[in-house]
Amino acid sequence: MDIRLDGISHSYDDFEVMRDISLDIPKGQILCIVGPSGCGKSTLLRFIGGLERPTSGRVLQMGEPPEGCLNPLTYVFQDFALLPWRTVSGNISLVLEDHGIKGAAAQEIIDDVLARTKLTDFAKALPKQLSGGMKQRVAIARALAVKPAVMLMDEPLSALDAQTRELLMDDLVDLWTRQPFTAVYVTHNLAEAVRLGHKVVVLSRRPGRIREVVNIDTPLAERETGDADLETAQKHLWLLMRDEARAADAELINV
Numbered sequence: 001m002d003i004r005l006d007g008i009s010h011s012y013d014d015f016e017v018m019r020d021i022s023l024d025i026p027k028g029q030i031l032c033i034v035g036p037s038g039c040g041k042s043t044l045l046r047f048i049g050g051l052e053r054p055t056s057g058r059v060l061q062m063g064e065p066p067e068g069c070l071n072p073l074t075y076v077f078q079d080f081a082l083l084p085w086r087t088v089s090g091n092i093s094l095v096l097e098d099h100g101i102k103g104a105a106a107q108e109i110i111d112d113v114l115a116r117t118k119l120t121d122f123a124k125a126l127p128k129q130l131s132g133g134m135k136q137r138v139a140i141a142r143a144l145a146v147k148p149a150v151m152l153m154d155e156p157l158s159a160l161d162a163q164t165r166e167l168l169m170d171d172l173v174d175l176w177t178r179q180p181f182t183a184v185y186v187t188h189n190l191a192e193a194v195r196l197g198h199k200v201v202v203l204s205r206r207p208g209r210i211r212e213v214v215n216i217d218t219p220l221a222e223r224e225t226g227d228a229d230l231e232t233a234q235k236h237l238w239l240l241m242r243d244e245a246r247a248a249d250a251e252l253i254n255v
């Protein structure tokens, strides 16, 4: 299933948030969205997920979702959103129960996503027994369990410390390399964007417009921290964002 954003503009009453965003979300790739605070990144993700509708323009879903897909557009949130009284397995089975999948069929899916996220040994643990990084892996496993067409990831690593972020980026690269998935990944962090994104969409400050779409051709598995090409890409992204970020910063202070 392909997703196309066609001329999306949005205002909250007179407050214009984004203007004329058109974009194809490529299947089997990670598309990162970066931009200064308040430029509409999370709002755009909500439009893609169908949680809100734009004032004008359309989100088009073209083609069929993957076989066995229970929820084509599935969120991964910054704060993990796990039920504290359910084990790791129980948190994953919840999204399957919602679709009437129980017993052996559910267990097969749970075992598969736990293996893919290297959580097999933690199936019976409760969220309170897990570190932040492990909790986010459970949230990613839960998202994978519904075989989404597109994972919508809103700053999924921003609640984690720097080392844990590095580890989770490695995990995401590993996960994608073994079985490519499609994701729209919103982040403030340009290092994250050049490490994980096949494409990085740079939005201007509010009203958010597309300033540039930067393609990063180095295969994900070959991207090392400190890689010269990635550093060049990151610098390019920063130069695009710097003035916009300054202006957005000043605007927030003056509200």
Ligand SMILES: Nc1ncnc2c1ncn2[C@@H]1O[C@H](COP(=O)(O)OP(=O)(O)OP(=O)(O)O)[C@@H](O)[C@H]1O
Residues within 6 Å of the ligand: 012, 015, 017, 035, 036, 037, 038, 039, 040, 041, 042, 043, 044, 188, 206
């Ligand atoms: N429901 C709403 N009603 C009114 N204004 C809103 C609503 N939701 C978001 N906004 C405003 O729209 C603008 C874009 O918000 P959004 O959260 O999408 O930006 P963002 O780029 O994700 O920001 P950040 O990087 O700070 O998370 C902001 O100015 C925000 O205050």
